[in-house]
Amino acid sequence: MEEIKAKSIDQATQEILRKAKEENIKTAWERLEAQQPQCGFGQLGLCCTICNMGPCRIDPFGEGAQMGVCGANQDTIAARNLARKIAAGAAAHSDHGRDVAETLSLMAKGQAHDYAILDIEKLKALAEEFDIDTHRNEKEIVQELARKLLAEFGRQEAELVFLTRAPKKRQAIWKKLGILPRGIDREIVELLHTTNMGVDNDYRNLITTSLCCALSDGWGGSMVATELQDIILGSPQPVRGKVNLGVLKKDYVNVVVHGHEPILSEMAVKASQDAELIKLAKSKGAQGINLAGICCTANEVLMRHGIPVAGNFLQQELAIITGAVEVMMVDAQCIMPALKEVASCFHTKLITTNPKARFPGVIHIEFHPEKAYEVAKEIIKLAIENFSNRDKDRVDIPKQEVDLVSGFTKEIIFQILGGRYRASYKPLNEAIISGRLRGVAGVVGCNNPKQTHDYFHTTLVKELIKNDVLVLQTGCSAIASAKQGLLIPEAAEAYAGKGLKEICEAVGIPPVLHLGSCVDNSRILTAASQIIAEGGLGEDLSDLPAAGCAPEWMSEKALAIGFYFVASGIYTIFGASPFPILGSKNLTDYLTSGLEQLIGGRFEFCADPLKMARLMLEHIDKKRQALNLRPVMYA
Ligand code: SF4
Numbered sequence: 001m002e003e004i005k006a007k008s009i010d011q012a013t014q015e016i017l018r019k020a021k022e023e024n025i026k027t028a029w030e031r032l033e034a035q036q037p038q039c040g041f042g043q044l045g046l047c048c049t050i051c052n053m054g055p056c057r058i059d060p061f062g063e064g065a066q067m068g069v070c071g072a073n074q075d076t077i078a079a080r081n082l083a084r085k086i087a088a089g090a091a092a093h094s095d096h097g098r099d100v101a102e103t104l105s106l107m108a109k110g111q112a113h114d115y116a117i118l119d120i121e122k123l124k125a126l127a128e129e130f131d132i133d134t135h136r137n138e139k140e141i142v143q144e145l146a147r148k149l150l151a152e153f154g155r156q157e158a159e160l161v162f163l164t165r166a167p168k169k170r171q172a173i174w175k176k177l178g179i180l181p182r183g184i185d186r187e188i189v190e191l192l193h194t195t196n197m198g199v200d201n202d203y204r205n206l207i208t209t210s211l212c213c214a215l216s217d218g219w220g221g222s223m224v225a226t227e228l229q230d231i232i233l234g235s236p237q238p239v240r241g242k243v244n245l246g247v248l249k250k251d252y253v254n255v256v257v258h259g260h261e262p263i264l265s266e267m268a269v270k271a272s273q274d275a276e277l278i279k280l281a282k283s284k285g286a287q288g289i290n291l292a293g294i295c296c297t298a299n300e301v302l303m304r305h306g307i308p309v310a311g312n313f314l315q316q317e318l319a320i321i322t323g324a325v326e327v328m329m330v331d332a333q334c335i336m337p338a339l340k341e342v343a344s345c346f347h348t349k350l351i352t353t354n355p356k357a358r359f360p361g362v363i364h365i366e367f368h369p370e371k372a373y374e375v376a377k378e379i380i381k382l383a384i385e386n387f388s389n390r391d392k393d394r395v396d397i398p399k400q401e402v403d404l405v406s407g408f409t410k411e412i413i414f415q416i417l418g419g420r421y422r423a424s425y426k427p428l429n430e431a432i433i434s435g436r437l438r439g440v441a442g443v444v445g446c447n448n449p450k451q452t453h454d455y456f457h458t459t460l461v462k463e464l465i466k467n468d469v470l471v472l473q474t475g476c477s478a479i480a481s482a483k484q485g486l487l488i489p490e491a492a493e494a495y496a497g498k499g500l501k502e503i504c505e506a507v508g509i510p511p512v513l514h515l516g517s518c519v520d521n522s523r524i525l526t527a528a529s530q531i532i533a534e535g536g537l538g539e540d541l542s543d544l545p546a547a548g549c550a551p552e553w554m555s556e557k558a559l560a561i562g563f564y565f566v567a568s569g570i571y572t573i574f575g576a577s578p579f580p581i582l583g584s585k586n587l588t589d590y591l592t593s594g595l596e597q598l599i600g601g602r603f604e605f606c607a608d609p610l611k612m613a614r615l616m617l618e619h620i621d622k623k624r625q626a627l628n629l630r631p632v633m634y635a
C-alpha cells in the first residue's frame with residue numbers, strides 16, 4: 001500500500017496500479033525499477049556517442065579520462081548532448097505546426113473538405129500580421145496565409161514574423177545576441193550541425209545556438225500550431241469538463257485519443273457523435289460511444305468540446321488496464337511503446353494513425369486530412385465492433401472523475417478580465433500593480449515515474465495560489481491540477497490567498513487557468529507580451545513579476561520549452577531531476593547563473609516542490625521591488 005502511495009498521489013492511479021500488480025502487468029514504474037541503477041554517466045551528461053571513435057565517458061571524480069578520444073571535455077560533451085535534445089524537442093513541436101499549416105494549405109486547394117475556417121476573426125488578424133490584404137475572398141486569404149506560414153519553416157533570411165509580438169526591448173536583446181531565429185527548420189538544422197563531432201566546442205556558444213533554436217519553437221513552430229488550430233478547429237472558450245479514469249464508462253464503447261495532434265481527434269469527436277455510429281454501438285449492446293483523451297490530444301479536445309480527460313502521461317497504460325477501453329488511437333509524441341504490450345493483455349485495439357509514429361505489429365490506419373472524417377469513422381467503427389470482446393469480469397473503472405473548467409486562451413483572459421466592452425489586460429496589470437495579485441506563474445510539463453505522480457505539480461500550484469500568484473497551466477501539469485480540483489472557480493475559496501480569491505470571485509474564474517496543450521505554451525508568451533504592452537509592469541518580459549516551472553518534466557520538448565521561456569527572459573525552474581548536465585560545473589553554473597546577465601532569464605533546479613514555490617515567490621518579489629510596486633496587499 002505504502003509502495004503504491006509513493007508512486008502517485010492520485011487515488012484512481014493507485015487503484016489501477018493495485019490491479020496491475022494483481023494481474024502481473026508491468027507499467028512504467030516497474031520498468032523504471034528494472035532500470036536501476038541508471039547510468040551515472042548519462043545522468044551527469046558525461047557520455048558521448050556522437051562519433052564512432054566513442055562512446056566516450058568522462059570520469060566525474062577526476063581520476064580517469066577527462067577527455068573523449070577527440071579531446072572533447074565535459075563541458076563540450078554535456079552541452080552538445082543538451083543541445084541535441086533541445087533540437088529534437090523543437091523539431092517535434094514545430095513539425096506538428098507544419099502539419100497543421102499543410103492542412104490549411106489543403107483546405108485552400110479544396111482538398112480537405114472536412115475542415116472549415118471556424119475563427120474568421122483570428123484568420124484575418126493573423127493574415128494582417130503576415131501583411132496579407134484581407135479585403136479578398138476567404139479562399140485567397142487562406143491560400144496566401146498557408147503559403148506564408150509554411151515559408152516560415154524554410155525561411156533563410158530575416159526573422160520569424162511572430163517575433164514581432166514580443167516587446168521591443170526583448171527583440172533588441174535577441175538582435176544584440178544574434179539569436180533572432182530565421183527559418184524554423186534552419187535553426188533546428190544549424191543546432192544539430194554545431195553539435196557534430198569537431199564543430200562547436202564552446203559550451204557557451206552551444207547554449208546561444210540552443211536558445212535561438214528554442215525561440216524558433218516557442219515563437220515559431222508552436223505558435224503556428226496554436227494559432228492555426230484555433231482558426232481551423234475553433235478558438236477555445238471556457239468550457240466545463242471532467243477528468244480522471246472515472247470518465248471511462250462501463251456500458252459504453254470507450255475510445256481514448258492520445259498524443260498531441262488534434263487534427264484527427266477533432267474528427268473522432270464528430271464521429272463519436274454520429275447518429276448512425278451511436279445506433280450501431282447500441283445494436284452491439286452498448287449505451288453509446290464515450291470518447292476520452294490522454295495527454296495533450298486530450299487537452300485539445302477538452303478545450304474545444306469539453307471532451308473528458310482520462311488522465312495525464314503516466315495514466316496512458318492505466319486507462320487500458322481498466323479493461324474498459326475498446327480502442328486507443330494515437331497520433332504522435334509521448335506515446336509509450338509499452339502500450340502494445342499492455343493492450344495485448346486486454347481486448348483493447350491500439351491504433352496508430354501517423355506515418356511518423358508507427359509500432360511494429362500494431363494496427364495502422366493512416367490519417368490524411370483529405371479523408372479525415374472517413375478515417376475517424378473507420379476507427380470508431382472498429383471500437384464498436386470490439387465492444388463484444390470486452391471481458392466484463394476484468395473491467396475495473398475507478399470512480400474518480402473531477403469537475404474542471406478549461407479553455408482559457410490569451411484572448412479569453414483578455415475578455416474575462418476586462419469585460420466584453422472594454423476587453424483588456426488592464427485589470428490584471430492593476431491587480432499586480434496594487435499588490436492584490438503577487439504575480440503570475442506558468443506551470444507546465446509532464447509526469448515522470450522518478451517522482452511521485454502529480455505530487456510535485458499540485459503541491460507547487462497550491463503553494464503558489466495560496467500566495468496570491470495566478471497560475472497558468474498547460475499539458476499534463478494542467479491535468480494533474482484538474483484531478484485535485486484546482487481548475488474550478490470554487491478552488492479559489494478553498495486554496496487561494498485573499499487577493500487572488502477576490503479576483504477569481506469577481507470574475508468567476510478558477511485560480512489556476514488551463515491554457516491548453518504543450519504547443520499552447522506559446523499562448524503564455526503572447527499573453528505575457530500583451531501584459532507588457534498594457535503598461536505599468538516594465539518594458540520587457542524579464543521585468544514581469546512572473547516565473548515558469550516544469551515540476552515533473554521528462555520530454556525533450558520540455559527542454560525546448562524551458563529554453564524558450566528563459567530566452568524570453570523568464571526565470572524557469574525544472575523540478576526533481578535536473579538537466580543531465582551536472583557533470584559539467586561550468587555549464588551548470590552558466591545555465592543557473594551566468595545566463596541571466598546575458599538574456600534576463602535563467603534556470604534553477606530544485607527537488608522540493610515547496611522550495612520551488614518559495615524560489616518562484618522570491619523571484620516574483622524581487623521583480624516587484626525592481627518595478628517599485630506596492631507591497632503585496634495581503635502578505
Ligand atoms: Fe568521443 Fe569525441 Fe566521438 Fe564524442 S565526438 S564519441 S567525445 S571521440
Ligand code: MSK
Nearest residue numbers: 296334445446475476
Ligand atoms: S503530453 S510533452 S508528457 S506535458 Fe504534451 Fe504531457 Fe509532457 Fe507529453
